[in-house]
Amino acid sequence: MTAQVIFFHGGGERQDYEQDKNLVVSLKEQLGAAYFVHYPFLQNTGSADLGRREQITREILNSQDGVILVGHSLGASMLLACLSEKKIQRKIGGVFLMATPFWTGDEQWVRPFKLQPDFAEKMDPQVPLFFYHCQDDQEVPFVQLSKYRQKLPWAFYRQCSCGGHDFNNDLAIVAHDIKSLKNGAYIQRFSSDY
Template sequence: MANRIIFFHGGGSKEDYDADKKLVESLEDSLGAPYSIHYPFLPNDGSPDLGRRNQIKEAISESEDGVILVAHSLGASMLLACLSEFNIERRIAGIFLIATPFWAGSEDWVVPFKLRQDFAETIDKNIPLFLYHCQDDEEVPFIQLANYQRELPWATFREIPSGGHQLNNDLHVVAKDLLSLKLA
């Protein structure tokens, strides 16, 4: 049986989905069998947070226990929000977050994307959690990784010197960590 991975893309457009497809392909190439990646399109449904929390919750609930969650950019921040706001019924084997924005400010458009103040207290510390960020990310400033380092000190952080927001479409570093998981 394949180890199931769900990959959540950034943004909410077909263009964003297509751009992150290269990340999925890199991960598939780096992992090979027996891994299977489910890559759902999560469209902007018009709700303030693009409906992302509920879309992610639904995708996880449709999976089996032992699912591995990988997410990029907006998808990564919304995955964290989902995991901290909902009771997830599935056993999660690992969480891998790439170029994750840490939303701050009080502007009307920012508020729906922000994590709850107590989000870190609700994340299961027994689930391996990895965060990756390139120092030359042109979309999500590298300094935002420090916010997660402060809030999630038990997580593993990978500071990547270069690769931009898309990590040069090369997720071998993520695959290496994913392969290190002891899967049941």
């Protein structure tokens, strides 16, 4: 049976979706035919749901049990918000978050993107959760990865010395970890220099 993966892109405009297609292509190539990667467009509707939680929830509910969820940048942070705020009746095989912003501040535009103070308590530690971040990311500062490590110490963390915000459009590291779900070979919780 083909495993299902949903990839949630960064940003919220068509150009962001088109740019992240390079990441999706890399992931598909690395995973191979045993995985089906669904890549929905998360439209910026201009509504109060700027965080796109409802769109993400619908995509997950329309998937099969054991679905693997991947998010990049804003898509990663909104996927994390969705999983910690919504009661989603779907078994999730794993969550893989790349260049994930940790939103802070009280500005009105930031509020829809921020996680709830108790978000970490709402996450299921039985679901494998992976974070990836490049030290030379110019859009989401690398230091934000440490904030997630403080809140979610049981998750898995991969830091890359280079690759920028888009991981040089090479998701071999993510594909490797997704494939490792089948045999539980992801025992190292923190690793660097990929």
